Amino acid sequence: MRKLPPLSAIRVFEAAARHEHFTAAAEELGMTQAAVSYQIRALEDRVGARLFERSKGRVRLTDIGRRLLRPLTDAFDRMDAAFAAVRADDENMLSISTTSTFANTWLAWRIGGFQMEHPNLAVRLDASNSLIDFATTEFDVAIRAGEGEWPGLHATRLFEIDYTPICSPRFMEEWQNEHGDRDMEPHDLVGLPRVSANDPWLDQWLTERGVEVPDRPPQPGVQLDSQTAEGTAAMAGRGIAMLTPFFWRYDLTEGRLVRPFRETSSRGWGYWFVCPEHRRQSPKIKRFCEWLLPTARGDHEAARTAGLDI
Structure with missing residues (x-):
């Protein structure tokens, strides 16, 4: 001692x-x-x-x-040099936590643009649906889905999460062949296979369309934990998936998925940029936030304007 x-x-x-x-x-x-x-x-x-x-x-x-x-x-x-090295290492690496859906359908496709603007800043991206604790992990920022209520964190809304029933063209074609090529109606979804067997988002969407959803015990079957998995399963023809059209606009445009209805629903949720309140002025966090907000919001609005959220 x-x-x-x-x-x-x-x-x-x-x-x-x-x-x-x-x-x-x-x-x-x-x-x-x-x-x-x-x-x-x-x-x-x-x-x-x-x-x-x-x-x-x-x-x-x-x-x-x-x-x-x-x-x-x-x-x-020596102490000053040691802390300076730590500060330099910290400022040279940005660690981001986000959901697998946001990472795979949007951020991973665009994070290279941020790195081109900031070539001296390395980026580590972790895709997980688990909430992280900034106090016990080394993550600098996160992008979370929810209502924006996380005590002790600074949260800035990127855009609203909406969702609608989506399926594969083959699944839709088989349904139409069975029903005389008529248009699908919301009540038709009640008995159709679901990609996630007990998806509450579909029940809410149906209720908002005036469809009575029967009470039922939890159904046996697969329960997928992300839109990434659900969208992939929908493309394989496994049933109806509740997806955010913005994330799947290219698959919809290119015909890998189809959207039977224009109507969407929302639980009031959105995607949010979050970081510890006391670190929001960190230079690297400010640089990422200044890139992320206009890029995500602009991309979302451009997709709507161009009708690509079809």
Whole structure:
């Protein structure tokens, strides 16, 4: 166990010894001259020897003070270098946590644009549906789905999450062949296979369309945990999936998926940029936020304007 005097007193001594001037040390450290004098006296009492000679308003190091100055200055320089290296490493790496859906359908396709604008900043992207704890992980920012209520975090809304029934062209064609090529109606969805067997989003969408959804116990079957998985299963013809059209606009445009209805629903949820409140002014976080917000919002609005959220 180290038997060191208080580090605050050591820090004051090192500054006062370099300057051989208590007032200059006080200015450097943002302290009063009286506080500097108090810390020096406390350290001298701890050491059991005088560290400065005081004469006519001036101070000079004693032999013991001079012996202490060089190794203490070297120690503070090494500590400063160590923390500077950590700060440099931190500012050179941005760690992002987001949902697998947002990562795979949007962010992973565009994060290269951010890196081209900031070539000296490396990016680590983690796609997981689990909420992270900023206090116990090394993530800098996150993009989360929800209502934006996360105590202690700064949250900025990117765009609303809406959703609608979507399926494969083959699934739609088979249904129409069975029903005389008539248009599908919302009530037709009640008995159709669902990609996720107990998806509550479909029940809400049906209720909003005036369809009575029968009470039923949980159904056996697969329950997928992300739109990425559900969209892929829908393309394979496994049934109806509740998807956000914006994320699947290219698959809809290119005919890998079809959208039977124009109507969408929302739970009031959105995608949000979040970070710890006390870190929102970090340069790398500000740079990412300044890129993400206009890029995501602009892309979302452009898709709507061009009718690509079909």
